[in-house]
Amino acid sequence: MEKDLAAEGLRFLKMHGAGNDFVVIDSRQRGSAVVTPALAKALGDRNRGVGFDQLAEIRPAEAADFTLDFWNSDGSRAGACGNATRCVSDYVMRDLGKTSVTLLTARGRLAAERLEDDRVNVNMGPPQLDWQSVPLAREMDVQHLPLPGDPVAVGMGNPHCVFFVADAGAEDIAGRGPGIEHDPLFPQRTNVEFASVIGPDHLRMRVWERGTGITLACGSGACATAVAAHLRGLTGRQVRLELDGGQLDIDWREDGVWMAGPVAYVFEGLLSPAFTGALS
Numbered sequence: 001m002e003k004d005l006a007a008e009g010l011r012f013l014k015m016h017g018a019g020n021d022f023v024v025i026d027s028r029q030r031g032s033a034v035v036t037p038a039l040a041k042a043l044g045d046r047n048r049g050v051g052f053d054q055l056a057e058i059r060p061a062e063a064a065d066f067t068l069d070f071w072n073s074d075g076s077r078a079g080a081c082g083n084a085t086r087c088v089s090d091y092v093m094r095d096l097g098k099t100s101v102t103l104l105t106a107r108g109r110l111a112a113e114r115l116e117d118d119r120v121n122v123n124m125g126p127p128q129l130d131w132q133s134v135p136l137a138r139e140m141d142v143q144h145l146p147l148p149g150d151p152v153a154v155g156m157g158n159p160h161c162v163f164f165v166a167d168a169g170a171e172d173i174a175g176r177g178p179g180i181e182h183d184p185l186f187p188q189r190t191n192v193e194f195a196s197v198i199g200p201d202h203l204r205m206r207v208w209e210r211g212t213g214i215t216l217a218c219g220s221g222a223c224a225t226a227v228a229a230h231l232r233g234l235t236g237r238q239v240r241l242e243l244d245g246g247q248l249d250i251d252w253r254e255d256g257v258w259m260a261g262p263v264a265y266v267f268e269g270l271l272s273p274a275f276t277g278a279l280s
């Protein structure tokens with residue numbers, strides 16, 4: 001932690017998208033990143049920190065409106081976070097007086113826009129459907145992984161393992177999630193989705209997130225689940241997902257997987273110098 005931040009404290013914003021909650025740190029004026037794995041882990045602690053599913057740090061960008069980095073609550077980095085992308089895009093759009101923005105993430109350049117009903121729609125890019133990109137440990141059929149339950153692997157800039165089950169609401173997510181997250185098939189671990197079909201354009205989905213655990217919604221997971229459902233012939237390319245925290249609408253278009261959903265502002269805060277200083 002830089003000396004001046006340890007002395008002054010660090011400003012943050014708390015947001016959520018369909019109950020997937022975030023701490024957002026805006027480092028555009030500072031220019032350089034302040035988040036470290038130690039800060040992410042300490043801040044992600046719901047008892048001793050602020051608590052979040054993901055931490056998102058905004059940095060300046062030359063060829064886009066901003067750069068966005070994601071961290072899980074265990075202090076690990078994530079290459080994609082759909083709901084944080086929607087929330088932070090809304091914040092930057094309001095700040096810049098725009099109704100659409102472009103951003104750079106580890107995945108590449110993404111685009112987001114505010115819809116007339118105030119939801120935010122983001123293009124999460126094309127799904128990664130080859131085993132190296134997910135990534136998986138060795139060559140295999142991504143649409144039929146060699147695991148009980150016959151799941152589908154989909155990369156959305158981060159790895160997802162999607163199970164189609166009779167009733168996602170009845171799945172023991174906490175019991176099954178950790179073992180699959182750490183299965184040797186996934187060299188970078190994986191997010192785990194359990195989905196059931198409500199209709200040809202309607203799914204129920206629950207999630208165990210890599211590096212965080214159970215969350216009320218996962219945007220990249222919703223995209224991966226919609227892609228997997230279409231590949232399995234269960235739905236069309238446009239689908240609504242019912243998550244524990246709300247609804248997300250997915251549209252798998254030629255230019256990528258678009259996801260629309262709500263964004264919410266919760267509070268702003270200032271991390272105490274004692275908190276940030278203890279991490280120096």
Ligand SMILES: N[C@@H](CCC[C@H](N)C(=O)O)C(=O)O
Pocket residue numbers: 020053054070072077078079080081082083084158159191209210211212215217218219220221
């Ligand atoms: N909540 C997210 C996904 C966050 C990252 C994930 N846990 C990972 O490690 O890949 C979303 O909305 O996409």
